[in-house]
Amino acid sequence: MNARRSWLAGAGLGAGMTYFLDPDRGAQRRARVRDSLAHAVNLTGRGVGATSRDALHRAYGTAASARSVLRRDRVTDPVLAQRVRAKLGRLVSHPHALEVTASDGTVTLAGPILQREAPHLIRAVRRMRGVCDVVDQLEKHEQAGNVPSLQGGRMPAGDRPDVLQEYWAPTTRVVVGTAGMALAAAGLLRRNAAGTAAALVGLGLVARAAVNVPLNRLTGLGSRRRAVDLQKTITINAPVGEVYAFWSLYENFPRFMSRVLEVTSSERRPRQSHWKVAGPAGAPVEFDAEITRAVPNQMIAWKTLPGSPVGHAGIVRFDPETDGRTRVHIRMSYNPPAGWLGHGVAAAFGADPKHSMDGDLARMKTLIETGHAPHDASRQD
Helix, strand or coil, rough: HHHHHHHHHHHHHHHHHHHCCCCEEEEHHHHHHHHHHHHHHHHHHHHHHHHHHHHHHHHHHHHHHHHHHHHHCCHHHHHHHHHHHHHHCCCCCCCHHHEEEEEEEEEEEEEEEEEHHHHHHHHHHHHHCCCCCCEEEEEEEEECCCCHHHCCCCCCCCCCCCCHCCCCCHHHHHHHHHHHHCCCCCCCCHHHHHHHHHHHHHHHHHHHHHCCCCCHHCCCCCCCCCCEEEEEEEEEEECHHHHHHHHCCHHHHCCCCEEEEEEEEECCCCCCEEEEEEECCCCCEEEEEEEEEECCCCCCEEEEEEECEEEEEHHHHHHHHCCCCEEEEEEEEEECCCCCHHHHHHHHHHCCHHHHHHHHHHHHHHHHHHCCCCCCCCCCC
């Protein structure tokens, strides 16, 4: 057993040295590791600061709540109205559409609201300290329809604990992550099935706290095309019409993308196309995509069709600058195998779409501005 472990350790060390000391790409790989470490240090510093501030604010809030319970002083109407307004963001999806007034402890709620949110709002306001009664003057709507103030918005967080919400506060992440590490360590020490299960649960909690995304996006299960979000902006020294026309031709993509081998348009369905890209270890991967929306000289949106090995969707916007240049902004979501976990592994080796996108956009900028195809593109003209 010791000999086998020594052999595996030696093989791993040799593979690592071969990977990082490669004469052609070793310097680039070592630089990527240094950049990743520096980025991790910066993130850690910002995380420590955010966590300390969050913990301090929570301590102040807990102390203030305790004092308010012990002190039964009368709340003035302006303070009561502001207290209710401060809670609206956690109770309804369109808090700015509502009007709140208070008179002698009676709170009046007015304005448009989605009907499914009204009962919960009234119950929550009635339970608030200092509220004697609630007058319901709300305009309830089954759907947002054509009501301007009910357009957009986001689902309210409600009174759910942090661990049941989509995103966790810094203090919650630290507490859950620490508990997960303790559970994983205890599970590994037991060396049985129950210990293995506990270790897996603990590692899952650590990953959830570290990445701060829901479990479906963390694992890629049930998140369809959205597990990892990416965005990038670049300015090209060319008019918006030229940039849009270049981007609209799928056949141009292999001229500046290093992993796109071939793109063919569908004759029967002009908005659909078939793609062949270089996957892991250079193995070709094929999928179909379609344009979901296109506004000339403004934007193009796309998504992959069902059956694609890696589902993704995105939108690219073209904004003209005053000096004749064009600002290109791309937002993309994709769901790699194993979700965020798979993205993290790929990123460690520089094989994730974020690294590829940075290089591809730089090559596109060079190609449009100079007319010369980059030497490291998939196709040379």
